[in-house]
Amino acid sequence: MGSSQEIYRQDGSIxxxxxxxxxxxxxxRQNVADLESIYTLNEVGALIWExxxxxxxxxxxxxxxxxxxxxxxxxxxxDLTEFIEQLSSIGAITRV
Amino acid sequence: MECxxxxxxxxxxxxxxxxxxxxxxxxxxxxxxxxxxxxxxxxVHCYLGDARAGIPGKNELSYGEICDLLDQTVDEGCLWxxxxxxxxxxxxxxxxxxxxxxxxxxxxxxxxxxxxxxxQIADYLQEWRPFKVEISLYGRTKETYERVxxxxxxxxxxxxxxxxxxxxxxxxxxxxxxxxLNKHEIWAIKEYAEGLGANFYxxxxxxxxxxxxxxxxxxxxxxxxxxxxxxxxAQRADELRDFCKxxxxxxxxxxxxxxxxxxxxxxxxxxxxxxxxCIISRxxxxxxxxxxxxxxxxxxxxxxxxQRASDGxxxxxxxxxxxxxxxxxxxxxEHGDQEARVEFLCQVAHLRAETLGPPMWExxxxxxxxxxx
Numbered sequence: 108m109g110s111s112q113e114i115y116r117q118d119g120s121i122x123x124x125x126x127x128x129x130x131x132x133x134x135x136r137q138n139v140a141d142l143e144s145i146y147t148l149n150e151v152g153a154l155i156w157e158x159x160x161x162x163x164x165x166x167x168x169x170x171x172x173x174x175x176x177x178x179x180x181x182x183x184x185x186d187l188t189e190f191i192e193q194l195s196s197i198g199a200i201t202r203v
Numbered sequence: 204m205e206c207x208x209x210x211x212x213x214x215x216x217x218x219x220x221x222x223x224x225x226x227x228x229x230x231x232x233x234x235x236x237x238x239x240x241x242x243x244x245x246x247v248h249c250y251l252g253d254a255r256a257g258i259p260g261k262n263e264l265s266y267g268e269i270c271d272l273l274d275q276t277v278d279e280g281c282l283w284x285x286x287x288x289x290x291x292x293x294x295x296x297x298x299x300x301x302x303x304x305x306x307x308x309x310x311x312x313x314x315x316x317x318x319x320x321x322x323q324i325a326d327y328l329q330e331w332r333p334f335k336v337e338i339s340l341y342g343r344t345k346e347t348y349e350r351v352x353x354x355x356x357x358x359x360x361x362x363x364x365x366x367x368x369x370x371x372x373x374x375x376x377x378x379x380x381x382x383x384l385n386k387h388e389i390w391a392i393k394e395y396a397e398g399l400g401a402n403f404y405x406x407x408x409x410x411x412x413x414x415x416x417x418x419x420x421x422x423x424x425x426x427x428x429x430x431x432x433x434x435x436x437a438q439r440a441d442e443l444r445d446f447c448k449x450x451x452x453x454x455x456x457x458x459x460x461x462x463x464x465x466x467x468x469x470x471x472x473x474x475x476x477x478x479x480x481c482i483i484s485r486x487x488x489x490x491x492x493x494x495x496x497x498x499x500x501x502x503x504x505x506x507x508x509x510q511r512a513s514d515g516x517x518x519x520x521x522x523x524x525x526x527x528x529x530x531x532x533x534x535x536x537e538h539g540d541q542e543a544r545v546e547f548l549c550q551v552a553h554l555r556a557e558t559l560g561p562p563m564w565e566x567x568x569x570x571x572x573x574x575x576x
Contacts (some may be wrong), residue, residue, distance in 0.1 A: 122308035125223055126232070131217070132209070132214045133308045137330050143210045152209060193209050 111169065114203040115191065116120065116161030121199040123148075124155060130156070132199055151176060155190055161203055165191065208232075214310065214334070218283075222468065231500055233283040233469040234276055235310050235482055238291040238300065239263055240474050244316055245353035246341065248382050248419045250483075250536070252412040255268050255289060263474045268492070268496045270303050272472060275496035283334070284309035289474070292319040298327055310334040317364030318357050325367035337376045339366055342384075343391035350384050369399055374484070381407040381432055382422040391434060407432060408528055410483055411536040418535070426550035440559065447560040450525040457519050459509050460531045460541065466508030470500065480507050484532025486541070516542045518549075527552035 118121075120136040130153035132146040148156055154175060158168045165187065172183045194200040212220075221232065240254040240263075249255065264272070273284075282338050284304055291297055292315055303310050313328075317338040327334070340361060341346030349357040364422070368375050377396040379391050389405055396403035407429045409419050424432070434440050466480035476492045478499040479485035489499035510531075512519040518529045528548040531541035 115437065119306075122306065124277075124282065124308040126221065127228075127230065129221060129224070135305045135331065137306065137332060143213065145217050145568055146209045146211055147217065148539055150210060190208070197209070 144172035232427040239289040242290040246269035288313040322362035329371040376402040
């Protein structure tokens with residue numbers, strides 16, 4: 108992740124489901140991720156995933172994360188960067 | 204802040220974790236949906252009977268109704284969805300329904316006879332990969348297969364369907380019923396499936412027809428033949444031995460008529476929108492064209508699932524009950540009485556206990572019979 112003004116959107120090849128308190132990403136089309144597996148998200152990951160809407164910038168998502176989880180901006184930035192990279196690598200999000 | 208990493212786990216591991224997490228709660232994790240009763244085959248053992256020609260005056264759920272029902276089940280937590288029939292590929296809108304289910308994030312399993320799979324359908328399934336496809340292969344020769352299905356040419360079409368899926372690396376499981384007409388080819392079918400690298404299983408427990416007709420039961424194997432087949436498959440026999448050991452070590456005294464997960468973590472919807480606890484037990488149902496899935500799941504299903512056995516119920520007192528397939532659904536189909544004993548199931552359960560059960564069971568059985576004398 109480079110600029111904090113970058114915007115990402117969820118890719119239609121992966122769908123999220125919330126069942127009880129489990130949030131999962133289900134790959135639904137060929138050429139994304141690993142169709143034999145399922146991806147699970149914790150509460151922080153789930154919040155970030157839901158904020159990736161093709162409109163909010165990563166800076167805005169960072170601010171929301173800091174506010175929601177009462178964590179330092181530096182720590183949140185590091186985690187957000189890694190998470191965005193992971194989501195990109197499995198094809199779950201694409202840059203707008 | 205907990206690091207928002209993305210653990211990747213297998214579907215099996217996830218399912219186990221989810222079930223453990225919700226233990227004790229009723230959540231409709233798995234549902235089956237019959238897209239049609241109609242079928243292009245006329246299998247002798249089929250429980251749908253005359254309904255396979257369609258039921259005059261009744262309309263199958265439309266595409267719009269199905270999408271609405273799928274939305275409702277998603278809201279209640281359904282993840283595993285089985286699309287079945289009849290033959291689901293007979294519906295001209297099958298791929299639209301399938302795609303909608305995929306886009307809603309269901310893990311979709313498809314039950315099909317395989318005869319209607321075309322290269323185009325196989326390509327589509329490769330693109331929108333199903334969780335699993337199961338095809339029934341009723342024989343390893345044309346003669347036997349078509350004696351079961353009643354349709355000339357269906358054997359070749361089924362094999363072609365299997366080939367089309369395997370060429371595309373789709374997750375395929377082959378299965379068969381074991382009945383009087385094909386019992387001599389069960390191992391040949393297994394060998395064929397395993398040679399293709401596909402999973403395989405067979406089922407000899409043929410239930411009576413939904414219309415009250417007893418025709419399918421004419422093709423049941425004798426209980427001795429069922430157990431012989433169990434013994435003929437080393438893995439199956441070992442699994443049954445383990446199961447017998449566990450079940451007989453601490454015989455359960457069930458509180459309710461239903462002993463399985465039906466209505467607790469699973470449900471069934473037929474092609475006319477009737478919700479029931481499972482695909483076999485549908486003599487009591489909730490009409491989803493008149494009421495919501497939420498009402499059906501929360502209010503109607505528990506009334507069925509948690510009914511108590513009457514004092515006179517023989518089977519719920521039996522120490523083999525957890526080994527036996529006896530359930531209100533089977534009994535209702537066979538005798539029109541949900542507590543009546545299904546003799547076939549009873550005999551198979553006793554024979555399995557005698558043949559595959561632990562020696563301790565044998566001893567206690569002998570002692571009990573001596574005490575009775």
